[in-house]
Amino acid sequence: MNYEEELKRLNEYQREAVLDESDACIVNANVGSGKTTVLISKILYLHHAKNVSYRNMIVLTFTNKAANEIKERLTGADSGVQAEDLEGFGTFHSVALHFLKNRLPVEKMGYTRDFLVIEPEEELDIALHIIQEEKLSIKYKNRLKKRLEQAMAVRTEEQMKPGYKDDLFRLVQLLREEKIRQNKMSFLDLLQNVNDLLDDSGTEPKWIIIDEVQDSDSLQLDFIDKLKRDGTRLFAVGDPNQVIYSWRGSTLNVVYALKHKYAARELSLPVNYRSSSSILEAARCFLQNGGSLTGVREPGSKIVVKNQYNPFNEACYLADKIQELHSAGVPYKEIAIFYRLQNQSQIFEDVFQKNGIPYEVSLKKTIRDIPVLNWVIKLLRFSVNPNDLSSGIYVLSNQDYGERIREKEAAKLVRGQSEKQSGLLADMQEFAARCAGIQSVDELYDYFGFDRYIKPTAATYREDKESIRTLLDIIIAYGKEKQMTFLEGLTDFLNSSALYGVNILQKDISSSTDSVKLMTLHASKGLEFSHVFITGVNYGLIPLQTKGMEEEEEERRLFFVGITRAKDYLELSYYTNPEHYRAMAGESRYIRMIPPRLIRDDAVRTTEVSLQELKKQIQAARAEGEKAEAGSGNPEAGNRMMENQETKNQETKNQEAIQRENIRRVSHKKYGIGTVLREDEMMIEAEFENYGMKEFMKAFSELEYL
Numbered sequence: 141m142n143y144e145e146e147l148k149r150l151n152e153y154q155r156e157a158v159l160d161e162s163d164a165c166i167v168n169a170n171v172g173s174g175k176t177t178v179l180i181s182k183i184l185y186l187h188h189a190k191n192v193s194y195r196n197m198i199v200l201t202f203t204n205k206a207a208n209e210i211k212e213r214l215t216g217a218d219s220g221v222q223a224e225d226l227e228g229f230g231t232f233h234s235v236a237l238h239f240l241k242n243r244l245p246v247e248k249m250g251y252t253r254d255f256l257v258i259e260p261e262e263e264l265d266i267a268l269h270i271i272q273e274e275k276l277s278i279k280y281k282n283r284l285k286k287r288l289e290q291a292m293a294v295r296t297e298e299q300m301k302p303g304y305k306d307d308l309f310r311l312v313q314l315l316r317e318e319k320i321r322q323n324k325m326s327f328l329d330l331l332q333n334v335n336d337l338l339d340d341s342g343t344e345p346k347w348i349i350i351d352e353v354q355d356s357d358s359l360q361l362d363f364i365d366k367l368k369r370d371g372t373r374l375f376a377v378g379d380p381n382q383v384i385y386s387w388r389g390s391t392l393n394v395v396y397a398l399k400h401k402y403a404a405r406e407l408s409l410p411v412n413y414r415s416s417s418s419i420l421e422a423a424r425c426f427l428q429n430g431g432s433l434t435g436v437r438e439p440g441s442k443i444v445v446k447n448q449y450n451p452f453n454e455a456c457y458l459a460d461k462i463q464e465l466h467s468a469g470v471p472y473k474e475i476a477i478f479y480r481l482q483n484q485s486q487i488f489e490d491v492f493q494k495n496g497i498p499y500e501v502s503l504k505k506t507i508r509d510i511p512v513l514n515w516v517i518k519l520l521r522f523s524v525n526p527n528d529l530s531s532g533i534y535v536l537s538n539q540d541y542g543e544r545i546r547e548k549e550a551a552k553l554v555r556g557q558s559e560k561q562s563g564l565l566a567d568m569q570e571f572a573a574r575c576a577g578i579q580s581v582d583e584l585y586d587y588f589g590f591d592r593y594i595k596p597t598a599a600t601y602r603e604d605k606e607s608i609r610t611l612l613d614i615i616i617a618y619g620k621e622k623q624m625t626f627l628e629g630l631t632d633f634l635n636s637s638a639l640y641g642v643n644i645l646q647k648d649i650s651s652s653t654d655s656v657k658l659m660t661l662h663a664s665k666g667l668e669f670s671h672v673f674i675t676g677v678n679y680g681l682i683p684l685q686t687k688g689m690e691e692e693e694e695e696r697r698l699f700f701v702g703i704t705r706a707k708d709y710l711e712l713s714y715y716t717n718p719e720h721y722r723a724m725a726g727e728s729r730y731i732r733m734i735p736p737r738l739i740r741d742d743a744v745r746t747t748e749v750s751l752q753e754l755k756k757q758i759q760a761a762r763a764e765g766e767k768a769e770a771g772s773g774n775p776e777a778g779n780r781m782m783e784n785q786e787t788k789n790q791e792t793k794n795q796e797a798i799q800r801e802n803i804r805r806v807s808h809k810k811y812g813i814g815t816v817l818r819e820d821e822m823m824i825e826a827e828f829e830n831y832g833m834k835e836f837m838k839a840f841s842e843l844e845y846l
């Protein structure tokens with residue numbers, strides 16, 4: 141590996157950061173100034189020039205995507221690197237999990253090494269169960285998740301002063317005990333437990349390297365502190381202008397805190413290499429922490445601001461525009477479309493599919509968002525661990541899948557206190573003894589006979605079957621890749637699936653695939669594209685209506701992150717007839733914050749829509765969609781189907797449905813029965829149980845009122 145060649149490509153600031161060997165060093169970096177470049181060069185330099193083995197480094201990132209990018213670069217540069225060498229490279233949670241599974245005495249806390257990682261929702265279910273069983277008095281149950289989070293962060297007795305007179309802290313205590321009894325850890329527990337146990341690890345990394353340090357919360361800072369020993373050096377890069385997760389408490393000035401705690405040397409990376417100077421100049425309007433943002437590139441084209449009649453028109457316009465760019469030589473993978481909320485992606489997907497434009501959607505989705513998979517995961521969990529009673533009860537008493545037994549009866553059955561028989565329970569209980577010969581998806585599917593447990597009348601019948609097969613396929617492949625026996629592979633997958641549940645069914649969007657990328661502004665962090673289209677820059681949506689100053693500032697940083705992804709071309713658009721319930725007609729004030737001289741105003745002044753043309757397009761899209769779904773022999777069909785299941789918009793569901801006094805119900809051929817959330821002369825918005833919120837044009841919707 142010729143690391144010297146790598147060093148030559150760096151500018152003087154970057155080289156100084158790579159070569160730095162202070163005990164602690166914080167690099168305050170501008171957007172697009174080469175943070176990722178420096179981080180990877182530093183790791184390569186330490187390894188090749190300073191003989192620091194990868195096993196002596198802990199490299200912490202905020203996303204699996206960033207960790208994977210670093211790992212891919214290292215394994216690409218050096219074929220001798222083994223997966224075990226990079227076990228200390230990953231997100232804070234995955235590195236904590238690695239320590240707890242392999243290096244720390246979790247038994248001291250009452251856990252066994254095969255503990256399960258659970259999602260916050262599952263923890264909430266356990267808490268609700270305790271409240272019921274123990275008859276606890278808890279106020280504001282609708283805010284329980286948040287209240288629990290806050291109460292669980294409190295570690296000392298003196299701080300345990302309840303804000304309200306109720307049993308919250310008793311619940312926290314009982315919940316801790318119950319999680320230990322069930323051998324389960326939440327994401328928060330992973331960090332708290334690792335921090336409590338790290339003193340015993342004997343671990344002394346030579347280097348701790350942290351990416352995006354500005355987003356760290358106090359537990360993560362504690363983790364860094366526990367890992368850092370006398371002989372450990374710390375190197376962290378971050379950009380205070382890109383803090384977009386302050387809901388986790390990261391607004392504390394991390395750079396300042398680290399600098400003072402470790403008397404860290406402070407370096408900077410001032411030069412942005414990514415964007416044309418017009419784009420950078422616009423970005424400067426959204427800088428919050430002062431400082432300069434200098435670039436090295438020419439002015440480039442002006443920023444285009446466009447108005448669109450509605451999202452459908454915009455999607456059609458973008459389909460044409462993308463084809464035009466592609467014909468002019470722009471690869472699809474250099475084009476990205478951003479929006480503020482996940483539920484804005486569907487219309488682009490439909491129209492792009494119809495127009496044959498390759499695209500990928502970056503989704504933040506967990507297995508839990510797909511009801512049938514939530515059920516299957518619990519079924520498998522109980523099958524490998526019959527002590528996981530809550531999973532067993534859930535599986536038997538689920539009203540959509542399985543034997544649909546009453547909860548009380550299900551509880552008796554799994555506890556062996558019932559005379560009744562359950563075939564499903566027997567299959568689960570005998571699984572460990574009978575599963576040894578299972579090699580394929582079919583064998584696993586047939587062992588449980590999943591077909592009989594899915595209602596043939598359910599709107600999701602076919603999709604559910606495909607979803608199960610896709611998941612089983614991933615599980616079988618996982619075990620094979622790790623060279624484990626079937627049961628070991630399955631158990632390992634289940635233990636950590638909550639942590640990697642995001643994107644488990646759809647690999648993270650890949651920068652190498654030549655397809656247009658669709659994503660939320662949040663998901664765009666760390667990426668870059670030659671052409672960026674930010675859609676729905678409407679009043680009410682960007683910035684999202686916020687409650688206070690802090691949130692408003694975060695919205696501004698989020699927009700800053702979005703526009704600084706663009707290298708050459710940036711287009712901002714807003715709707716004159718927005719259909720999203722949050723958006724109001726008209727451009728966002730963020731557009732008005734950009735100096736007019738940087739803008740080419742391509743406003744379309746007409747609001748006419750050719751309904752005949754729209755109708756033709758929708759019908760054609762529908763016909764193609766149905767054809768594609770019918771081809772379920774195609775292994776990709778399962779993935780596509782899941783990509784298209786829209787993430788449930790919890791907020792929409794709660795707020796809008798509650799406000800509506802006269803609930804109207806509709807029926808749809810594919811989505812089943814739904815509740816109308818909003819409608820006007822042209823559009824109707826309805827919530828469907830397994831599909832989340834959908835929007836339809838009334839003229840073509842084929843919805844029936846019930």
Ligand SMILES: Nc1ncnc2c1ncn2[C@@H]1O[C@H](COP(=O)(O)OP(=O)(O)OP(=O)(O)O)[C@@H](O)[C@H]1O
Pocket residue numbers: 149150151154169170171172173174175176177178379412413414665666667668
């Ligand atoms: N010394 C350099 N010379 C030329 N180009 C560079 C140099 N350093 C970085 N770049 C390029 O600048 C762009 C931004 O780099 P990189 O993605 O590493 O920045 P970043 O700071 O991680 O960005 P962000 O703030 O968006 O996370 C990349 O296209 C990279 O190849």
